[in-house]
Amino acid sequence: MEELDDLKEIWNNSEKPVVNLEREKLEKVISKKSTGILDWLKIIAKIEDWGNFIFSIASIIYFIYYQYYDWAIVFGILCMGISFYFHYIYKIIHRISYSENVLEFLEDTYAALRSFLRKYLTALFVIYFISFIASLALNMEADAFEKLNATSWLIIIGSGIIGFFVAWILIYTYYYLVYGRKARKLKKMIESLKEKE
Amino acid sequence: MSGNSIEPDFKPLIEDNIGIITKICRVYADNQEDFDDYFQEVTLQLWKSYKNFRGKSSLSTWVYRVALNVCLLQIKKKKRNIIVLTDQLPTSWYEEATNEKEEMVQYLYASIRKLKKDDRAVIFLFLEDKSYQEISEILGITVSNVGVKLNRIKQRLKEMMNGRA
Numbered sequence: 001m002e003e004l005d006d007l008k009e010i011w012n013n014s015e016k017p018v019v020n021l022e023r024e025k026l027e028k029v030i031s032k033k034s035t036g037i038l039d040w041l042k043i044i045a046k047i048e049d050w051g052n053f054i055f056s057i058a059s060i061i062y063f064i065y066y067q068y069y070d071w072a073i074v075f076g077i078l079c080m081g082i083s084f085y086f087h088y089i090y091k092i093i094h095r096i097s098y099s100e101n102v103l104e105f106l107e108d109t110y111a112a113l114r115s116f117l118r119k120y121l122t123a124l125f126v127i128y129f130i131s132f133i134a135s136l137a138l139n140m141e142a143d144a145f146e147k148l149n150a151t152s153w154l155i156i157i158g159s160g161i162i163g164f165f166v167a168w169i170l171i172y173t174y175y176y177l178v179y180g181r182k183a184r185k186l187k188k189m190i191e192s193l194k195e196k197e
Numbered sequence: 198m199s200g201n202s203i204e205p206d207f208k209p210l211i212e213d214n215i216g217i218i219t220k221i222c223r224v225y226a227d228n229q230e231d232f233d234d235y236f237q238e239v240t241l242q243l244w245k246s247y248k249n250f251r252g253k254s255s256l257s258t259w260v261y262r263v264a265l266n267v268c269l270l271q272i273k274k275k276k277r278n279i280i281v282l283t284d285q286l287p288t289s290w291y292e293e294a295t296n297e298k299e300e301m302v303q304y305l306y307a308s309i310r311k312l313k314k315d316d317r318a319v320i321f322l323f324l325e326d327k328s329y330q331e332i333s334e335i336l337g338i339t340v341s342n343v344g345v346k347l348n349r350i351k352q353r354l355k356e357m358m359n360g361r362a
Contacts, residue, residue: 007358010301011220011324021212029237030244037270098242098263099250102318103337105266189269193315193338196345 037182038096041112045090052083052123071134078130082123089115103193110186113179120171128167132160207247211240214260217325218243221261224309224317225268235271239264254334261325261335265318308357312350319343320350 033039056079063072092115096108148156211218218239226232246263254262309317322332329347333340 007301007305008324008326010298011305012326021208021215023208026208026211026240029240032237032241034241034245035234035238035271036242036267097249098246098266099259100266101262101335101337102265102269102315105262105337106269109270186270189313189315192313193336196342 038093038098038109038112041093041116042090044116045086045093048119049083049086049090052079052086056080056083068138071138075130075134078126082126085122086119089119103190106186106190106193110183110190113183113186116179117172117175120175121168124164124167124171128164204247207244210247210256210260211243214257217257217260218264220325221264221268221321223306224321225271225314227310235268238271239267242267258331258335261322261327265321265335269314269318304358308354311357312353316346316350316353319346320354323347323351 056076059079060072060076063069063075089112093112096105096112098105100108218236222232222235222239226235243260243263246259250256250259309320312320318336319332322335327335329340329343332343332347336343338346
């Protein structure tokens with residue numbers, strides 16, 4: 001077999017196509033939607049951003065309708081915070097450029113994928129915590145807790161904690177089903193590139 | 198620049214670099230359908246990135262970076278409507294080799310495709326006759342690491358090529 005350095009010659013002479021592209025075809029290609037994971041993440045981030053916005057508005061309307069104005073304000077502020085956070089992640093993804101060097105690009109994309117997990121967990125924590133406190137406060141206002149004994153309290157708090165962990169697990173499962181495989185592959189590639197042999 | 202209208206210098210850019218794009222796609226694609234998919238995506242991302250190309254690196258370094266980043270990240274999609282940009286590319290990709298040289302090239306590609314995705318990028322740039330410095334700039338790893346990796350990958354490739362009947 002030829003030495004690998006000799007193969008360079010074969011390689012470099014193998015394909016030097018002289019091509020005259022059709023402008024119309026090129027225009028069709030650049031008007032296509034990308035199938036790259038980054039563009040996919042941007043779309044998902046946008047959908048979730050809007051989803052969060054609609055959920056926030058609906059919740060605030062709900063509180064106002066039932067005249068819980070304080071809660072409408074608290075919930076509104078927190079949902080707005082989450083919305084800004086979602087928007088911040090969207091901007092991070094938007095800044096990633098295919099022109100970066102390979103390692104930087106892979107690291108940024110991996111970080112963007114991980115930020116999705118953080119975003120879900122943050123949203124879960126904030127919404128769950130606020131909903132739990134709100135339901136306690138609203139029930140207190142209605143004197144619903146007066147008749148509760150220690151066991152009932154334990155059941156309420158216990159089911160709250162269990163519910164939280166179930167939601168946590170569901171989020172992890174969702175993350176790994178949607179992004180996990182890709183994230184793992186990216187991590188492997190980054191480690192392999194960085195590896196000092 | 199607006200909508201789908203391409204800048205006058207973008208078409209020659211693709212035509213001038215079509216050899217690079219073809220080879221990179223061929224290194225990462227397992228079949229013709231994948232190849233067309235990668236080719237379309239690389240062209241699309243070159244177009245999108247071209248708007249922001251500031252000339253910090255040379256044009257060819259930039260083309261290598263964009264094309265490699267696309268191929269390393271591309272997910273295999275279910276069938277989609279692919280526009281085949283040109284039918285003037287070599288067809289040796291999926292046809293039987295007609296001579297020894299073609300056969301050797303096909304075997305080289307097949308061997309490279311057996312490597313890890315990031316290793317393919319390193320050996321591809323080496324075969325493109327890029328210096329260690331250039332490979333380091335495109336991949337974002339140190340020059341010394343390029344050297345060490347290349348030694349290992351060349352050895353592995355050599356073993357595979359020697360295994361050819």
